[in-house]
Amino acid sequence: MFRKLMAFSEAKTAINQHLKPQPLGTEEIPLFEAHNRILAESVASALDIPPFNRSTVDGYAVKAEDTFSAEENHPAKLAVCGMVHIGEPPKTVVAKGEAAEIVTGAPIPEGADAVVMVEDTGRENNMLSVYSAVTSGENVMKKGSDIKKGEVVLEKGQVLGSREIGALAAMGKATAKVYRVPRVAVFSTGAEVTEPGKQLLGGKIYDINAYSLSTAVVESGGNPVCLGVVSDDKAELREALEHALSCADMVVTSGGVSVGPKDLMPQTVNALGEPGLIVCGVAVKPGKPLTVALVGEKPVFALPGHPASALLMFHLFVRPVIRFWAGKPASEAVVVRAVAGARMFAAKGRRTFVMVRLRCDVSGRFVAEPVETGASGAITTLVKADGFVEIPENQQFVDADEGVDVALFRSVV
Numbered sequence: 001m002f003r004k005l006m007a008f009s010e011a012k013t014a015i016n017q018h019l020k021p022q023p024l025g026t027e028e029i030p031l032f033e034a035h036n037r038i039l040a041e042s043v044a045s046a047l048d049i050p051p052f053n054r055s056t057v058d059g060y061a062v063k064a065e066d067t068f069s070a071e072e073n074h075p076a077k078l079a080v081c082g083m084v085h086i087g088e089p090p091k092t093v094v095a096k097g098e099a100a101e102i103v104t105g106a107p108i109p110e111g112a113d114a115v116v117m118v119e120d121t122g123r124e125n126n127m128l129s130v131y132s133a134v135t136s137g138e139n140v141m142k143k144g145s146d147i148k149k150g151e152v153v154l155e156k157g158q159v160l161g162s163r164e165i166g167a168l169a170a171m172g173k174a175t176a177k178v179y180r181v182p183r184v185a186v187f188s189t190g191a192e193v194t195e196p197g198k199q200l201l202g203g204k205i206y207d208i209n210a211y212s213l214s215t216a217v218v219e220s221g222g223n224p225v226c227l228g229v230v231s232d233d234k235a236e237l238r239e240a241l242e243h244a245l246s247c248a249d250m251v252v253t254s255g256g257v258s259v260g261p262k263d264l265m266p267q268t269v270n271a272l273g274e275p276g277l278i279v280c281g282v283a284v285k286p287g288k289p290l291t292v293a294l295v296g297e298k299p300v301f302a303l304p305g306h307p308a309s310a311l312l313m314f315h316l317f318v319r320p321v322i323r324f325w326a327g328k329p330a331s332e333a334v335v336v337r338a339v340a341g342a343r344m345f346a347a348k349g350r351r352t353f354v355m356v357r358l359r360c361d362v363s364g365r366f367v368a369e370p371v372e373t374g375a376s377g378a379i380t381t382l383v384k385a386d387g388f389v390e391i392p393e394n395q396q397f398v399d400a401d402e403g404v405d406v407a408l409f410r411s412v413v
Contacts (some may be wrong), residue, residue, distance in 0.1 A: 038327035048144030179327030185244035250407035255305030307314035338366035
């Protein structure tokens with residue numbers, strides 16, 4: 001099945017050529033459901049914000065020129081002509097020599113151009129004493145000073161967090177047009193795999209991949225549909241694949257892709273529809289058995305059963321597709337410079353990815369320590385590895401203390 005392995009770059013090219021190079025589509029959703037979604041259009045405000053001149057303090061709306069002579073010992077005297085309430089249009093007009101009582105957030109009444117803070121005034125009945133002069137515009141937030149009508153506030157492609165959703169609400173938007181989240185069906189294969197929570201019988205192991213890969217789908221911007229464990233039976237496998245394709249935009253499986261008698265995934269998925277297999281084995285280590293097929297327009301990524309290999313292949317091949325379909329940049333890789341903590345060997349003729357854990361030495365340098373990924377490290381690698389070092393096909397090894405680039409699995413280590 002793997003007599004002729006595709007080069008890493010060749011496999012990447014084949015996948016990119018067959019999959020649609022655009023987001024899956026858009027949808028309009030309520031703001032309360034928009035957190036962490038990707039905006040599918042730029043948003044310009046249809047109104048000035050604030051939509052009127054408003055007071056920023058409690059006090060009195062005045063004509064600034066009426067206060068220019070005001071001093072502590074010689075206050076300006078103004079007649080109180082009314083009161084402006086918050087949440088309603090002013091019902092009074094401020095004439096020369098007058099002041100209108102106002103609260104924070106209330107609209108500035110006609111005739112006034114400034115607000116004197118209540119702390120700088122004294123009042124007896126309807127006569128106001130102003131002890132400190134104000135200038136035109138003082139203590140007033142002008143109409144459109146925050147956002148002007150027609151101003152683009154949010155750009156297409158932005159992630160909607162609390163601040164962005166607040167801005168949409170400020171503009172009167174009850175919904176947001178966002179990119180659709182890809183639905184990704186995930187299941188594990190193998191007669192030896194048991195669902196966590198069930199009794200572990202002899203010869204069985206608990207399912208890791210359905211859970212780690214489903215979580216990786218979420219981290220990539222997709223919506224996982226976890227279908228559990230499917231046995232190594234050709235009819236059951238075909239039925240599971242057909243169900244997965246009917247309920248999702250993409251299918252991700254693990255196991256059943258090597259060359260054993262129970263490794264039925266390649267021929268099963270290839271028989272589901274055209275164009276069928278586009279990748280069946282890649283010259284990489286780990287992850288050589290990676291299989292990718294296209295059934296109609298829906299991809300099936302069949303990953304190795306080894307948990308660390310499955311996650312690495314997901315990170316390299318599946319994650320960019322999910323992100324692109326979700327309207328996110330295809331890559332958000334964070335790379336740090338480090339030195340190798342030990343000699344790292346490459347597999348001959350294969351691009352090799354060495355899982356590493358980062359530490360700082362006494363001089364403050366990052367040191368990349370290789371993490372075991374063989375049979376003995378199938379589970380601990382998931383916890384210990386911070387990222388990986390990539391060794392090209394034409395390089396035999398990376399020597400200890402040699403400078404390396406570490407691609408991180410997470411942006412914070």
